[in-house]
Amino acid sequence: MRLFKKRNTISERHVKANKGAEELVPSGLMQRCPNCGLEFFANRLDKYRTCPECDYGFRLTARERLAWLCEESEEWFADLVPSDPLRFPDYGQKVKAGRKKTGLNEAVWTGRGVIGGQPAALGIMDPFFIMGSLGQMTGEKLTRLIEEATRRRLPVVIFTASGGARMQEGIYSLMQMAKVVNAINRHKAAGLLYLVVLTDPTTGGVTASFASEGDITLAEAHAMVAFAGRRVIEQTIHEKLPRDAQSAETVLKHGFIDRIVVRQEEKETIAWLLKYGGMQHD
Numbered sequence: 001m002r003l004f005k006k007r008n009t010i011s012e013r014h015v016k017a018n019k020g021a022e023e024l025v026p027s028g029l030m031q032r033c034p035n036c037g038l039e040f041f042a043n044r045l046d047k048y049r050t051c052p053e054c055d056y057g058f059r060l061t062a063r064e065r066l067a068w069l070c071e072e073s074e075e076w077f078a079d080l081v082p083s084d085p086l087r088f089p090d091y092g093q094k095v096k097a098g099r100k101k102t103g104l105n106e107a108v109w110t111g112r113g114v115i116g117g118q119p120a121a122l123g124i125m126d127p128f129f130i131m132g133s134l135g136q137m138t139g140e141k142l143t144r145l146i147e148e149a150t151r152r153r154l155p156v157v158i159f160t161a162s163g164g165a166r167m168q169e170g171i172y173s174l175m176q177m178a179k180v181v182n183a184i185n186r187h188k189a190a191g192l193l194y195l196v197v198l199t200d201p202t203t204g205g206v207t208a209s210f211a212s213e214g215d216i217t218l219a220e221a222h223a224m225v226a227f228a229g230r231r232v233i234e235q236t237i238h239e240k241l242p243r244d245a246q247s248a249e250t251v252l253k254h255g256f257i258d259r260i261v262v263r264q265e266e267k268e269t270i271a272w273l274l275k276y277g278g279m280q281h282d
Helices: 062-069 091-102 136-152 171-189 230-237 248-253 263-276
Strands: 030-032 039-041 072-075 108-115 118-125 156-162 194-202 216-219
Touching (some): 062 118, 062 263, 136 156, 171 194
Parallel strands (some): 118 156, 156 194, 194 216
16 A cells, blocks of 8 residues: 655655545655655654754744744834735735745744844745745845844844745846845945855745855755756756755855754854854844
């Protein structure tokens, strides 16, 4: 009897029993790591949600990450909500679904957090809000976060998780790339630290802009870090990519990432970098 059936997603797979065993095998009982293929009972996942074999980090909501990352936090700009400039079909329904899944009004949590005793302006992108896509208000929240951090002389930490620009907003989405990067450049010009943590997946316009601008760039183990998707690249160059071509480990080898950090060590590592890596004040 085959219990597992591959899902058409990057991250997770679920139990799919045949009709005779459907009532005997509860949905969600098992997990399968998309990186190493380990199949294990889902209750082995703790708050960090990492594979017990290879440390791959399953996707987290922004609030799940915030719960173990910060001793205290204060949310900023929570009232900013997406607009629908192109009146794209069914876009409103996608926004409502994203709000329900994440408890956020947009695809990023922004605010002030204390990480290992070190204060920072913090942005956490949420892959469960329209795949963490970069919309007009996503960019606005990040820009306001960075500008407020510059005013308060706080370092900025951003966790990226995104499928890229939000197609439902067209050019308005693409404009956010330049807007956020300009805010980052002003922050750096003020002598302040900008730290990025790349999580699975970080792709598209986010990779092409603020995800690649960190003074220090960390990444989670086996995170997908890329611009274009594998299929698009293969159709363009008419060749098959190596399996690990878009993994954080490969990007590290080519010098675009400073260090791979497993989730269990992120808080301590970031706190150390905030303490010794740049200027900061309350």
